[in-house]
Amino acid sequence: MAKLTERIRQTPRLKKFVLHLMMHPVKTRPRCWLRCLRFLYMKKGKKSVIYRSVRKDIVPFNTFAMGNYSVIEDYAIINNAVGDIVIGSHTRIGLGNTVIGPITIGDKVNLAQNVIISGLNHHFENIDKAISEQGVSTKPIVIEDDVWIGANSVVLAGIRIGKHVVIGAGSVITKDVPSYSVALGNPARIVKQYDVEKKQWIKVSQ
Template sequence: MRKDHRPYFLKRAFTRFQDAYTRRFIRPQLDALGPGAMCVHPWNIKIFGAPITIGQHVNILTTSDKKVRFTVWPEKPGMGKIAIGDFCLVCPGVRISSAHEIVIADNCMMAGSTFITDADWHGTYDRLHTIGETAPVYIRDNVWLGDRTTVCKGVTIGENSIIGAGSVVVRDVPPNVIAAGNPARVVRELDPERRLVKRAAWFADIEQLNRDIHQLDHENLAGNSLIYWLKTVFAPGSND
């Protein structure tokens, strides 16, 4: 579709349905889901194991062909953990798999098809050893993981750093840098004179944010009718 043909009331109803689905089916599977979480197509979120905690005002985006998966599969009792902080963004296709511990701080952005793991999942010599070696992963505040980034076991990524698309991170990345490649290496330092704006700023005034979103929807969906929307669903034209 070239645009969203839904009438405003239908989009609002669908949003409420997604929120209700998240409360009924996603929240009970988690050890914590903070207030203000927004999940797009939450039926595409797949969860296995515990503990898994997600902070407040986290946005989780999914599509039918790029599900989001959170998996905790520990080798020993007391191990395995996924903790995602406040104001994070999780894009379609993200997979986070833990056998030891994965901690993602506030304001982090995980672009499409990012994979974060703290285990090898098979032994180097004993391939029947299904967990392999493990080591915790720590992603500090305000990190941006580019599209198709892979973060491997034992890695710490420092605050504010950016990982380029398609990178494979196998060693620590310092704060305030851009790293890219396979294996990822520092290619540039961030300008210390430039002010960093974090995702938390977007949520500073929730009431105003909601009003702005509703106003934008009113403007973008103005003139859409239920009949025309049904036409675009069942018999779309070249301009739809």
Template sequence: MLKEIVNRALMRVRPGKQIAGEVGGLDLMLYLVEQCWNGLRGTVLSLRSKRAAVCFVGRNVRLRFARNIEIGRYATIGDGAILSGLGRNGLRIGARVNIGAYSRLIVGTDVARPGSHIHIGDGCGIGEYSSVGGSGGVSIGRNTIIGQYFSAHPENHNFKDLLRPIREQGTTRMPIGIEEDCWLGARVTVLSGVTIGKGSVIAAGSVITRDVPPFSIVAGVPGRVVGSRRGGDDAGA
């Protein structure tokens, strides 16, 4: 009876998800208590943000510049995550997005030069310990899934002047775009100015330094197109 009730609720929050038969009654009860507490915590925390919503937030989650943060309905934010909306277009997390524990989504860090944006589409998942900077702008399309320790860096330090420390030469900002329905493995790094096309698969540990065509399979440092999900396409150089 309890599983039936939970499964009905899950159909609203996570369509297609059902409690597995091997999950025992006591474990299910403990799970429900934790989720109810996370839901209460998240909904209250969202009152500080741009728009209140029913969402699930773990322990020790911190919001900075919260009025520039929008958390979508039924989103989940893991323990210890830090969210900062310091930027022109803020931080937007879509509906049913899952942000892994101890991740950092930081639009900007300098109040004298705020960042641009981080926009994450509905249904995305980002693994634990990931770091996304939004100084030059990062957009992630719907239903994209990303593994642990992901990092996105939409700016580069300038270093041409040999007479000045690099830290004093400023940065060049360029946006990153990851289109919908991509899969990026663990420890993928994406650098500024890169667009990853729709439906692409990026192997774990890859460093993406240039644009990726749609439906590509990419691996390596720097990342190279090694195949295509469209069977007839040739791999790029």
């Protein structure tokens, strides 16, 4: 199976043909027959829940894995067509979230409502060609353990958010956020960090 997958990836015409069989060219989502087989290739841990209203644009040629006791709430969109999605244990993907790979989300992460996390960008440089025809690029997003991201926030491609981080509601994360810090705003900036020596949260002067 691995050899066949690699051959498909390395043969442009064959890859295009297989993608056409799997993905609807207008709806840009997996075809009905493939969606019916999701139970064979979606990895979901013990007691984890994906609500029925979630749009699951999940394909078998990239990874989708979810740990134990995690939840993806109603009306979220989960899309691994352009990159792997790995979600840890005891993690909650909130109402109306959009999660587009490649993304790794750790344990005990809490995403509030309408958060957008996308490892995808569209090419636009050629002005003689429609943006929709120029293809895409991806940069992996990593959200480490014990992170809380407030409602209506956006995390851009290539970002890493460290452990025990709080992102304020409505923030746009354009740069990496170090562990044990609080960030907010558009673009987001660090407003507090935990001082290990003083054992307290310290305001960050701008």
